[in-house]
Amino acid sequence: MSQYEEYTDEQLLSLTKQNDKRAEEYLLDKYKTIVRKKARAMYLVGGETDDLIQEGMLGLFKAVRDYQTGKEASFATFASLCIDRQIYNAIQSSNRKKHGPLNSYISLSDEEFELELRQVSEQSPEAIVIGNEQAQGLRKIIQKTLSAFENEVLKSYLAGNDYVQIAELLDKEPKSIDNALQRIRNKVRGCLN
DSSP, rough: OOOGGSSHHHHHHHHHHHOOOOOOOOHHHHHHHHHHHHTTTTEEEOOOOHHHHHHHHHHHHHHHOOTTTTTTOOHHHHHHHHHHHHHHHHHHHHHHHHHHSGGEEEEEHHHHHHHHHHTTTTTHHHHHHHHHHHHHHHHHHHHHHHHHHHHHHHHHHHOOOOOHHHHHHHHHOOHHHHHHHHHHHHHHHHHOO
């Protein structure tokens, strides 16, 4: 697959239109870090981040399938939008009681939270302001509840790093990072209750 590293996104997309499955796999693999980062920026009460990663990958697949070259937006921009839409559609459909664990979620990322607010047009301005204040308050409570080390781990995790990468960044053992993430999850659940 290393031959594809030399291609631009548009060239790879052209190859996928010609049914080059390896080019498609390379493109999906190239952007899956973005999917993970976006999915990790959401915390699902009673749900798993993997559910959102799966939804995000579906959005990325749709972006690969539907992108049209020659448009003003780059593929990266288009893919980001498709990933966001797929994740938010999954959350919205969960509000119809279809998927229980997705019924309640909290964004742990300022950027993701602001995007979410822009996309939820049926809410009143008062509800949006109150929701924003509640989320900011919850972020502060979580930050105060976590130790300095746990805050660093959470920040790296939300940036899309895995256990091994975080361990390298913080000069710790991966098991230490795993334990910290478990403590973080428990403390966040406690803050939500």
